[in-house]
Amino acid sequence: MKKLKNTILWVACFFAVPTVFAQSNPELSDPEVASVAVVANQIDVSYAEIAKKKSKNVEVLKFAETMMNDHNAVIGQAVALAKKLGVTPKDNPVSQQLLADAVTTKKSLNSKSGKAFDIAYADNEVAYHKAVISAVEDLLIPQTDNAELKDLLTSVVPVLKTHLGHAEMVQKMLNGK
Numbered sequence: 001m002k003k004l005k006n007t008i009l010w011v012a013c014f015f016a017v018p019t020v021f022a023q024s025n026p027e028l029s030d031p032e033v034a035s036v037a038v039v040a041n042q043i044d045v046s047y048a049e050i051a052k053k054k055s056k057n058v059e060v061l062k063f064a065e066t067m068m069n070d071h072n073a074v075i076g077q078a079v080a081l082a083k084k085l086g087v088t089p090k091d092n093p094v095s096q097q098l099l100a101d102a103v104t105t106k107k108s109l110n111s112k113s114g115k116a117f118d119i120a121y122a123d124n125e126v127a128y129h130k131a132v133i134s135a136v137e138d139l140l141i142p143q144t145d146n147a148e149l150k151d152l153l154t155s156v157v158p159v160l161k162t163h164l165g166h167a168e169m170v171q172k173m174l175n176g177k
Helices: 002-016 018-023 030-054 058-085 092-112 114-143 147-174
Strands: none
Touching: 030 058, 030 092, 030 114, 030 147, 058 114, 058 147, 092 114, 114 147
């Protein structure tokens, strides 16, 4: 029960104030870490797919294409590593909450069109990448026991930070700043 309460608190902080959750991190095994990593990447691919269908903005479309390509590549690396190590990603409350929150976000994105969609997509990408970077650095890497999985997660952080910078650039462009 305590683990579930910590997970709920962590997830709330994951999306609200990423730097606050360090004291309430749930304990995750390597298969659970793998699941969270794959799910987080799959979610961002799904957001990019929505953008590719709804946006007419060239910069938003380029960004969405980058998100699809890069996050699919990370999923491929994670799946290949899991197979090599004989690890099956294990569903857990964190990955389940990520998926549940993604349903709400996708519904919100799908309800918008035109510039309102583009701004909502860019705003979401900025917030999502900030939260994911924080989670990878403060939760997933510290809780990973396997050196190869830890190396993969560590190698993804600079890519995520590049994505964040790109998302912030698109966000500023859409807001006329």
